[in-house]
Amino acid sequence: MEKRFIYADNAATTAVSDEVLSAMLPHFTKAYGNASSIYKLGRDAQADVEKAREKVAVALGADPKEIFFTSCGSESDNWAIKGTAEMMSKKGKKHIVTSVFEHHAVLHTCEYLEKHGFEVTYVPVDEKGLIDSENVRNAIREDTALVTIMYANNEIGTIQPIEEIAKICHEKKVLFHTDAVQAVGHVEIDVKKQGIDMLSLSGHKIHAQKGIGALYVRKGIVLPNLIHGGGQERGKRAGTENVPAIVGLGRAIEIACSNIVEKADIVTPKRNRLIDGILKLPYTRLNGDRDKRLPGNLNISIEGIEGESLLLMLDLNGICASSGSACTSGSLDPSHVLLSIGLKHEVAHGSLRLSIEEDITDEDVDYILEVIPKVVERLREMSPVWEKMMNGEEVK
Amino acid sequence: MEKRFIYADNAATTAVSDEVLSAMLPHFTKAYGNASSIYKLGRDAQADVEKAREKVAVALGADPKEIFFTSCGSESDNWAIKGTAEMMSKKGKKHIVTSVFEHHAVLHTCEYLEKHGFEVTYVPVDEKGLIDSENVRNAIREDTALVTIMYANNEIGTIQPIEEIAKICHEKKVLFHTDAVQAVGHVEIDVKKQGIDMLSLSGHKIHAQKGIGALYVRKGIVLPNLIHGGGQERGKRAGTENVPAIVGLGRAIEIACSNIVEKADIVTPKRNRLIDGILKLPYTRLNGDRDKRLPGNLNISIEGIEGESLLLMLDLNGICASSGSACTSGSLDPSHVLLSIGLKHEVAHGSLRLSIEEDITDEDVDYILEVIPKVVERLREMSPVWEKMMNGEEVK
Amino acid sequence: MMYSEKVLDHFSNPRNVGEIDDADGVGEIGNAKCGDIMKMYLKIDKGIITDAKFKTFGCGAAVATSSMATELIKGKSIDDALKLTNDAVVEALDGLPAVKVHCSVLAEQAVRAALSDYYTRQGIDPLPIVGEIKEPEE
Amino acid sequence: MMYSEKVLDHFSNPRNVGEIDDADGVGEIGNAKCGDIMKMYLKIDKGIITDAKFKTFGCGAAVATSSMATELIKGKSIDDALKLTNDAVVEALDGLPAVKVHCSVLAEQAVRAALSDYYTRQGIDPLPIVGEIKEPEE
Numbered sequence A, B: 001m002e003k004r005f006i007y008a009d010n011a012a013t014t015a016v017s018d019e020v021l022s023a024m025l026p027h028f029t030k031a032y033g034n035a036s037s038i039y040k041l042g043r044d045a046q047a048d049v050e051k052a053r054e055k056v057a058v059a060l061g062a063d064p065k066e067i068f069f070t071s072c073g074s075e076s077d078n079w080a081i082k083g084t085a086e087m088m089s090k091k092g093k094k095h096i097v098t099s100v101f102e103h104h105a106v107l108h109t110c111e112y113l114e115k116h117g118f119e120v121t122y123v124p125v126d127e128k129g130l131i132d133s134e135n136v137r138n139a140i141r142e143d144t145a146l147v148t149i150m151y152a153n154n155e156i157g158t159i160q161p162i163e164e165i166a167k168i169c170h171e172k173k174v175l176f177h178t179d180a181v182q183a184v185g186h187v188e189i190d191v192k193k194q195g196i197d198m199l200s201l202s203g204h205k206i207h208a209q210k211g212i213g214a215l216y217v218r219k220g221i222v223l224p225n226l227i228h229g230g231g232q233e234r235g236k237r238a239g240t241e242n243v244p245a246i247v248g249l250g251r252a253i254e255i256a257c258s259n260i261v262e263k264a265d266i267v268t269p270k271r272n273r274l275i276d277g278i279l280k281l282p283y284t285r286l287n288g289d290r291d292k293r294l295p296g297n298l299n300i301s302i303e304g305i306e307g308e309s310l311l312l313m314l315d316l317n318g319i320c321a322s323s324g325s326a327c328t329s330g331s332l333d334p335s336h337v338l339l340s341i342g343l344k345h346e347v348a349h350g351s352l353r354l355s356i357e358e359d360i361t362d363e364d365v366d367y368i369l370e371v372i373p374k375v376v377e378r379l380r381e382m383s384p385v386w387e388k389m390m391n392g393e394e395v396k
Numbered sequence C, D: 001m002m003y004s005e006k007v008l009d010h011f012s013n014p015r016n017v018g019e020i021d022d023a024d025g026v027g028e029i030g031n032a033k034c035g036d037i038m039k040m041y042l043k044i045d046k047g048i049i050t051d052a053k054f055k056t057f058g059c060g061a062a063v064a065t066s067s068m069a070t071e072l073i074k075g076k077s078i079d080d081a082l083k084l085t086n087d088a089v090v091e092a093l094d095g096l097p098a099v100k101v102h103c104s105v106l107a108e109q110a111v112r113a114a115l116s117d118y119y120t121r122q123g124i125d126p127l128p129i130v131g132e133i134k135e136p137e138e
């Protein structure tokens, strides 16, 4: 078996594609004007920023005036949530509804607000990683300022009933934000049809640069700034516009959203082959609903081994994968997402996330399916936990 | 006179230099790993981020642990000021000292805090654009949480007595932040020697990408987050690290700070020739102290004409220049900086900022000095204000 | 903020810059404090504007709208000139950035001010014909 | 978080993985809930550790520190093995990320647990010699 290099961690980040890079390149050294400058070099930069804004708007079914560029998905989440909190607290609304398995950009922002006089209800998810919209309905109170529920989970890839939740929010006259960082480019989104009030996205998950994101804010919502200063982004987000990254995001989202169905048709069967192949190993389970999930995501718990060593072993075999979210690696706690769907700590520690895209070949799939059993075997052989399991002893 | 292209607006933004771009390039399409990922592609990205952090630290005389990457100078300013405000308000300190002619990233942040229960004292500047440190001393109160004074002004380039101010702050046991976005790479900075507690900088003013910045936070100061989420930047600033831009910033600051004195020796005489040449025009004045200013900055008021048309005319002649700050172009008010040094509105409207670097040639200077008088003459000819001035009538 | 090609053209090559020494009506509007002053000169013959010139202190949009306004009224009757709206000027320039729309109002008012002056010189009270001239707010 | 080359080497090619069937002392430390369990097997002859093996469930650092700890005590006297500190393990690995230092403590304690077991089997109360074994906090 010849060693291959397979990047199967597209949910963590993606390479900037050649097409995106070539759209960006002129803006570093030639078309480098400040988009706020009055001379042609500046005006051209501004025109390019506006073209990119248009592309983001088209991809979401929004109006360009509703798109604001930010520095990342995390900033978008922080802005939407803290901004709404600031705005609504003036009306005495100091309650937020979210879910237990949001990304930390949402969770830690909610925790911050809890320290500043807000109450937060964390709606549970079921064992398949899905949110029941009725739970959202029941969580909404008179003083609810915002409901924020992620579109697709970053670890287990499950897709939430966003349109249903949005509908409930509108019935209850509560604003609805969704962290769609993992969804954009992979599922079809239409903010108007789906009734989404605010939506966060991030460029580096769809082959644009890291450090660029956007927030869609429905017309009529006057969100206070998170970052004050110059008049950029119609006065709503200060900081000299990151023209190359913005242009790149425009191109990337255009490409990513141009063939969502076709990509899913290619990726899903390969993803399923990986799932079925890995599940042949004893003591494994698929995390998250098998169907209501992102086409390229699989997340499997493999008992008796620990995730980080699994990843390091896979890396030695040329496979880039993840366990829990990249942002929290370095943390010792098992993934809050896996705990939220009912996994025991020791099982949650041994989970594997692969996030693939349409460029993965059948040979790559074969290779992964050859490597994983070997690596798992090796790790289980040296695992005292596996030994206990095999001896029928209790694992504490 | 042959038409030239001269970019004389480096205070607005700079081109990414070839050296910086080539340091960045591998990180878009090849070394694209998420710096939080455990596999080699991720670890390498993290190592590169840490190397860049080291370079920023070296340039400022700081420890790498004291450097946090942000998305821009504005974010750094917002974070330092709002973070300190949050931290100190718990101790009942709800007063901030700043100056009247800060960048909007500072001023608007202060205004935001005023709406949220803070008091702000805006220290005046003298007619030369300098702050008297005694005024800062007198403004400090028992409940002062922070003094934030810019290192060098972005419009008129004047350099403030930062070390003196820092000393006063320390005597009074008040934290001191400086917006050094315009100073870094142009004047020698040593945060330890100068006693600076926090310092904001921005990449795109020193030939790195737009949309990358840093905040120096002295060890011991536990600044609350502005952006919550993943564990990046030691948990202090969430968002997947913008590896290419960070690497670029590291390289850019290394280059920019390697020959500050030499650059100043080259630029200053050229800048002075421009000043003297333009001041030959009647009814002109230099704004800001002639000596205590950034080597590449000149700011001259030219009566009888309006700044924007001047810039557009210069643009037609291939010269990129500015009037007031780029961030506020589109605004109708004359620059708050020029008003702060005592200019009348009608004079402030007609100001020209050139910000040059060491690559400007003598021929470029000749060219600028040929173009400006022609353009000014043309605009004055069509100006009813100039007509009145020439007729000795009052200009209202 | 973005200027159309038309605006940039009328800024770079403004039509009708200058004064008319023996103008029949001269109007000035705006103030230097706000950053815009327009002065409009009209030559009028038998109710027809035979020539129009302007001098302007102001931004690119101020110059362009002055230029366009003079173009739009030259050769027109006074009645038609009085019907000139700032919207018409904006439209003729393929639009103006929102922050610059006030320049087109200045241009419209400058024309009216010049016509007002014309009537005054004729010994006719301009108010019923031209209406109040709106100075920009500070 | 960054692993040194040494850590990665000891993870990729862990020394002394496995069990010793006729071990003279076996110690286990940690729990699966926290994500780390180390089991250490020692062969001891006349006060000298003639062989050491381990099994570990845990992260890269857990494997690497187990590997390094066995290397550091093999061929040493019990007395020397009892002097093994987690710092020594960390140092031998060219450092560990702060969040992973607890793994080196586990490795140190696993050695002590195995020695404790050795004394117990010898009918000697290990407590005065080896001291208390510290289980990691949950």
Ligand SMILES: Cc1ncc(COP(=O)(O)O)c(C=O)c1O
Pocket (backbone or CB within 6 Å): A238, A239, A240, A241, B011, B071, B072, B073, B074, B075, B077, B103, B105, B150, B152, B153, B154, B179, B180, B181, B182, B202, B203, B204, B211, B212, B213, B327
């Ligand atoms: C003094 C000063 N502070 C802050 C900023 C804001 O920097 P950025 O555009 O990177 O947000 C600028 C430049 O725009 C500046 O000149």
Ligand SMILES: Cc1ncc(COP(=O)(O)O)c(C=O)c1O
Pocket (backbone or CB within 6 Å): A011, A071, A072, A073, A074, A075, A077, A103, A105, A150, A152, A153, A154, A179, A180, A181, A182, A202, A203, A204, A211, A212, A213, A327, B238, B239, B240, B241
């Ligand atoms: C669901 C989700 N939200 C937010 C983020 C944060 O995005 P960024 O890294 O651009 O800040 C991520 C990815 O890291 C994500 O997967």
